[in-house]
Amino acid sequence: MTGGRVHASDQLRVETMVQTAPNDPGDAAFEAGRILELCREPHSVAEIAAALDVPLGVARVLVGDLVQADRLIVHHNDPVDIELSVLTRMIERVRSL
DSSP, rough: OOOTOOOTTTOOOTOOOOEOOTTTOOOOOOHHHHHHHTTTTTTHHHHHHHHHHHOOHHEEEEEEHHHTTEEEEEEOGGGGGGOHHHHHHHHHHHHHO
């Protein structure tokens, strides 16, 4: 899935929210396609890992690849400013891992 890579961008924390770019063609295969479909609505990296049933590190690498290819938009936010409902959802997803 990651081609042996284990390091992702430092900007992608567990709580980082990403969303599929509005102009994305949506023609990706395998996990990338699943991520792009899932992220039509914003999701955290933790939620993506749980939805794909992969370790957080793998999700960070896959998401990082899609961000670098301009297929995902990163919503930079301060963890303190995250809505309680989103934070609760992320905690539940991390627990499910």
